[in-house]
Amino acid sequence: MNDVLDASRVCSGTYGKIYLDGKWHNNVSECTADVETDMKAIITCGSEWEDNKAGAKKGSGTIKGYKVTSDMIKQGFKKFELLAELDDPEAYGAERIRLKNCKASKVSLVNFKAGDICETETPFVFSGYELVDPIEAE
Structure with a gap:
């Protein structure tokens, strides 16, 4: 890999997709x-240092977007799977991450104001993920 960053290889969120x-x-x-x-x-006797052991993992996230359909209201709190794809044509490749056992932790039912574009925000939790396709430098 080159010592100088090739700025064209930096990923742009414009090329992200959610399935x-x-x-x-x-x-x-x-x-x-x-x-x-x-x-x-x-913490052990005879040591000045505190060490750490990994415990349980917790996955959380948020999907934000424009109000077009009632899909997220219909989804409710039922389990779903989410595939996030970032496929910038100038990057070293596409990255795809699958989030498993997703569930909305909050469902927005009504959110509008005269003169404004209607947007939605759905926070969710998940248990497990898979890096389906990693981005790797050439």
Whole structure:
């Protein structure tokens, strides 16, 4: 790999897509997903250092987009699978991440204001993920 960053290889979120149970949601403007692990402190006699042991993991995220259909209201709190794809044509490749056992933690029913574009935000939790296609430098 070159020592100088090739700026054209930096991924742009413009090329992101979200598939919910295999269906492309073209109204999505933003999606985030993170995994946290509960770190358990390990303290032993004779050591000045606290160490950590990884505990349970927790996955959470948010889908934001424009109100086009009632799909997310109909989805409700039922389990779904989410595939996030980032496929910038200038990048080293496409990245696809599958989030497993997703469930909305909040469903927005009514959210509008005269003169404004209607947007939706659906926070969710998940348990498990798979890096289906990684981006790797040449």
